[in-house]
Amino acid sequence: MTSQELFGQIAAKKSFLCVGLDTDVRKIPAHLKDSDDAIFEFNRAIIDATAPFTVAYKPNLAFYEAAGLDGWRAFEKTVAYLRSEYPEMFVIADAKRGDIGNTSQMYARTFFETVDVDSVTLSPYMGLDTVAPFLQYPGKWATILALTSNASASDFETEQTTSGERLYEVVLRKSKQWGSVDNIMYVVGATKAEMLSSIREIVPNHFLLVPGVGAQGGSLSEVARYGMNDRCGLLVNSSRAIIYADQSERFAEAAGQAAKEMRDQMAVLLEECLKR
Amino acid sequence: MTSQELFGQIAAKKSFLCVGLDTDVRKIPAHLKDSDDAIFEFNRAIIDATAPFTVAYKPNLAFYEAAGLDGWRAFEKTVAYLRSEYPEMFVIADAKRGDIGNTSQMYARTFFETVDVDSVTLSPYMGLDTVAPFLQYPGKWATILALTSNASASDFETEQTTSGERLYEVVLRKSKQWGSVDNIMYVVGATKAEMLSSIREIVPNHFLLVPGVGAQGGSLSEVARYGMNDRCGLLVNSSRAIIYADQSERFAEAAGQAAKEMRDQMAVLLEECLKR
Numbered sequence: 001m002t003s004q005e006l007f008g009q010i011a012a013k014k015s016f017l018c019v020g021l022d023t024d025v026r027k028i029p030a031h032l033k034d035s036d037d038a039i040f041e042f043n044r045a046i047i048d049a050t051a052p053f054t055v056a057y058k059p060n061l062a063f064y065e066a067a068g069l070d071g072w073r074a075f076e077k078t079v080a081y082l083r084s085e086y087p088e089m090f091v092i093a094d095a096k097r098g099d100i101g102n103t104s105q106m107y108a109r110t111f112f113e114t115v116d117v118d119s120v121t122l123s124p125y126m127g128l129d130t131v132a133p134f135l136q137y138p139g140k141w142a143t144i145l146a147l148t149s150n151a152s153a154s155d156f157e158t159e160q161t162t163s164g165e166r167l168y169e170v171v172l173r174k175s176k177q178w179g180s181v182d183n184i185m186y187v188v189g190a191t192k193a194e195m196l197s198s199i200r201e202i203v204p205n206h207f208l209l210v211p212g213v214g215a216q217g218g219s220l221s222e223v224a225r226y227g228m229n230d231r232c233g234l235l236v237n238s239s240r241a242i243i244y245a246d247q248s249e250r251f252a253e254a255a256g257q258a259a260k261e262m263r264d265q266m267a268v269l270l271e272e273c274l275k276r
Numbered sequence: 277m278t279s280q281e282l283f284g285q286i287a288a289k290k291s292f293l294c295v296g297l298d299t300d301v302r303k304i305p306a307h308l309k310d311s312d313d314a315i316f317e318f319n320r321a322i323i324d325a326t327a328p329f330t331v332a333y334k335p336n337l338a339f340y341e342a343a344g345l346d347g348w349r350a351f352e353k354t355v356a357y358l359r360s361e362y363p364e365m366f367v368i369a370d371a372k373r374g375d376i377g378n379t380s381q382m383y384a385r386t387f388f389e390t391v392d393v394d395s396v397t398l399s400p401y402m403g404l405d406t407v408a409p410f411l412q413y414p415g416k417w418a419t420i421l422a423l424t425s426n427a428s429a430s431d432f433e434t435e436q437t438t439s440g441e442r443l444y445e446v447v448l449r450k451s452k453q454w455g456s457v458d459n460i461m462y463v464v465g466a467t468k469a470e471m472l473s474s475i476r477e478i479v480p481n482h483f484l485l486v487p488g489v490g491a492q493g494g495s496l497s498e499v500a501r502y503g504m505n506d507r508c509g510l511l512v513n514s515s516r517a518i519i520y521a522d523q524s525e526r527f528a529e530a531a532g533q534a535a536k537e538m539r540d541q542m543a544v545l546l547e548e549c550l551k552r
Binding site: 013022024062063064066067068069072073076094096097098099100101102103104106107109115116123124125126127128129130131134145148150152153154155156159160161162163166170171174222 | 338339343349377386411432437450485530
């Protein structure tokens with residue numbers, strides 16, 4: 001998918017919502033738990049309910065791996081279901097991989113061949129070698145960690161370097177040269193909305209994947225104010241606030257409603273942006 | 277396992293070798309490929325042949341994930357086999373995970389509960405939040421990336437900070453306060469052997485996991501010269517040079533021979549170190 005195609009989806013749906021599929025088998029509603037494939041059944045119901053309001057899904061690999069083989073199978077089935085039923089969706093494997101050489105090639109093969117997602121989240125610590133194999137696949141993306149929303153982001157990400165930049169700014173400046181706006185996007189935490197302005201100075205045209213709106217305390221309007229560009233340039237992720245909106249038999253309906261409410265807010269923000 | 281127990285294994289076997297199980301299904305000898313579980317069968321033969329000369333094994337998750345469900349099953353079976361047949365081995369899941377909060381907890385649960393390894397390699401980019409959940413498990417370890425052996429390590433790891441340190445030195449200095457020599461070790465690439473001296477100034481007593489000896493060009497004696505401390509303090513990993521020493525039906529025998537040759541070199545270096 002190109003960035004123009006992603007923007008096309010955003011404009012059509014009036015939404016830049018990404019639903020995070022952080023599916024914790026321990027939080028699945030009781031009536032689903034007896035299913036042979038509870039994680040997948042939960043995801044399918046969530047996807048069907050939220051798809052009208054969503055342009056992207058982000059399965060969080062940790063949750064699937066923690067369930068062992070059954071979890072990995074549920075991840076593969078979830079991606080296959082998205083591909084067959086909602087081929088227009090942008091699917092991000094939130095795996096935060098970061099390795100080199102033939103190992104990194106193996107990860108790219110896993111996520112772009114064995115499982116067919118659009119992008120994988122990657123840690124930049126080890127540099128270009130971590131990212132390059134992912135950029136060899138036409139139409140596929142690398143989603144690189146830049147400035148995250150967790151408290152300990154200040155341990156290293158904001159370390160001041162002698163270039164006058166903080167580490168995450170060095171990451172943005174160097175890594176944007178490795179690819180283009182059509183195959184690199186960045187993770188930028190919503191709790192640092194005011195820092196989005198300085199990030200936009202370095203990467204004005206790249207898509208930013210913004211987690212941390214809702215459960216982690218970030219504000220959607222702040223994110224849009226500081227982070228939106230003239231082709232939106234944002235995917236805002238929400239996980240728990242949508243998929244666990246309700247834990248009864250009504251969970252899917254409640255998730256759809258929560259996604260619709262975010263979409264409605266996004267539609268207003270998008271309209272303002274596109275008028276500029 | 278404590279660092280003292282790990283050193284006990286090293287002293288008993290006169291080896292600080294870690295065999296990297298980067299098992300690529302495409303490189304498995306032809307006669308094994310028809311097996312239902314070729315990856316595991318290959319690993320079992322490699323383990324049985326190399327165990328007398330080895331104190332640690334490091335399955336590289338990328339290779340298992342690339343084979344999908346079968347790969348994940350082979351990883352689980354390999355760890356279970358090590359646990360039952362060679363319980364004294366230190367097992368490192370080379371997964372280079374790095375996430376936060378409940379996601380990081382999920383990864384810790386995966387590797388320390390669902391699969392029972394001793395340590396997981398972690399990327400420090402997102403700070404303490406990435407590592408903390410792994411340190412909650414008594415006897416388990418975090419193996420944190422510090423200075424890696426790949427070319428693009430110079431993109432960010434060696435970035436000069438205003439504290440006067442390079443980024444990997446900041447990582448070492450801060451992260452060593454998160455745990456102890458009994459639950460944190462560091463990845464330091466062998467191709468930077470002379471930099472081991474300055475690393476030893478920051479973390480004199482921690483174990484270092486050193487990849488890149490052999491195939492990636494590092495020298496074992498240089499690593500020992502600059503990196504060894506009075507309780508060895510090193511695990512030197514070799515993957516391809518051992519597990520693909522031969523690709524015929526003799527592969528396991530050849531792997532055992534390659535491991536024995538490294539052990540013999542290590543025995544000499546260890547004796548010199550322990551005399552100091």
